[in-house]
Amino acid sequence: MNDNRWSMIAAAALAGLLASGPAAAQFKDAEDATEYRQGAFHVMGNHFGRLGLMANGKIPYDAKAAEINAGIVATLSRLPWAAFLDGSDKGETDAKPEIWSQPEKFKSAALKMQDEVAKLDAAAKTGNFDKFKAAFGEAGKACKACHDDFRKKH
Amino acid sequence: MNDNRWSMIAAAALAGLLASGPAAAQFKDAEDATEYRQGAFHVMGNHFGRLGLMANGKIPYDAKAAEINAGIVATLSRLPWAAFLDGSDKGETDAKPEIWSQPEKFKSAALKMQDEVAKLDAAAKTGNFDKFKAAFGEAGKACKACHDDFRKKH
Numbered sequence: 001m002n003d004n005r006w007s008m009i010a011a012a013a014l015a016g017l018l019a020s021g022p023a024a025a026q027f028k029d030a031e032d033a034t035e036y037r038q039g040a041f042h043v044m045g046n047h048f049g050r051l052g053l054m055a056n057g058k059i060p061y062d063a064k065a066a067e068i069n070a071g072i073v074a075t076l077s078r079l080p081w082a083a084f085l086d087g088s089d090k091g092e093t094d095a096k097p098e099i100w101s102q103p104e105k106f107k108s109a110a111l112k113m114q115d116e117v118a119k120l121d122a123a124a125k126t127g128n129f130d131k132f133k134a135a136f137g138e139a140g141k142a143c144k145a146c147h148d149d150f151r152k153k154h
Numbered sequence: 155m156n157d158n159r160w161s162m163i164a165a166a167a168l169a170g171l172l173a174s175g176p177a178a179a180q181f182k183d184a185e186d187a188t189e190y191r192q193g194a195f196h197v198m199g200n201h202f203g204r205l206g207l208m209a210n211g212k213i214p215y216d217a218k219a220a221e222i223n224a225g226i227v228a229t230l231s232r233l234p235w236a237a238f239l240d241g242s243d244k245g246e247t248d249a250k251p252e253i254w255s256q257p258e259k260f261k262s263a264a265l266k267m268q269d270e271v272a273k274l275d276a277a278a279k280t281g282n283f284d285k286f287k288a289a290f291g292e293a294g295k296a297c298k299a300c301h302d303d304f305r306k307k308h
Contacts, residue, residue, distance in 0.1 A: 042189050
């Protein structure tokens with residue numbers, strides 16, 4: 001079995017692992033999928049950044065703003081994974097080949113992030129700053145761990 | 155008063171109209187804002203498209219999938235508006251100058267879309283296909299009306 005065949009199997013496994021569920025997006029082509037996931041990450045990163053400013057005391061803690069922004073991040077955290085389609089490792093993307101060659105490890109990292117973001121969303125709803133700050137720290141670690149392994153450095 | 159001055163005033167008015175609220179994003183620069191709003195529209199359009207496939211009978215109506223996708227669209231419908239920053243009418247954008255020269259009209263169109271999407275979200279939650287289909291049609295009209303006036307044709 002050649003390398004192409006292996007990567008097709010890995011991609012199919014990845015699609016099966018990540019693209020299921022009633023909210024899974026569908027894509028016209030690999031470029032559309034790449035734009036979709038980049039869009040989701042960009043919007044998510046923006047709102048996560050706002051939470052970071054609060055968690056790190058750069059702007060005052062505003063419980064309502066934290067709750068809304070954490071809710072946006074939680075919604076978006078579930079979206080990008082279905083868009084790592086076979087063939088969408090090309091073009092303008094920071095996605096490392098390891099996403100497709102280590103699909104189980106990638107899935108695990110993606111689920112860890114979603115889990116920590118769900119906890120952050122719950123913590124933000126309590127209105128308790130210390131809980132919010134702690135949950136933000138764990139969510140940030142989960143983001144970073146996945147970026148370290150699966151996103152190209154600039 | 156020269157044209158630049160007028161456009162600055164219009165942009166400030168637009169920012170005041172659209173960028174308020176605890177969920178309003180903040181941006182590093184105009185390019186960041188442009189990428190953010192394009193990302194939000196791209197993800198929103200994908201999930202709106204899935205709803206359209208169901209509303210138009212191209213795929214079977216799945217009440218749970220409709221509810222989840224409408225919820226994603228509703229969350230995203232509130233986001234792009236804060237990103238039409240002063241100076242973000244340049245570069246790779248389909249935003250027409252009218253967004254900045256007719257801020258009240260743009261705001262009205264943006265609010266109409268959010269309102270119709272909120273109704274679509276509520277209709278999807280009922281699980282009733284006819285209500286869902288009708289609400290989808292109204293939301294689609296609101297999208298199109300704003301695109302016709304404020305998005306460049308390709």
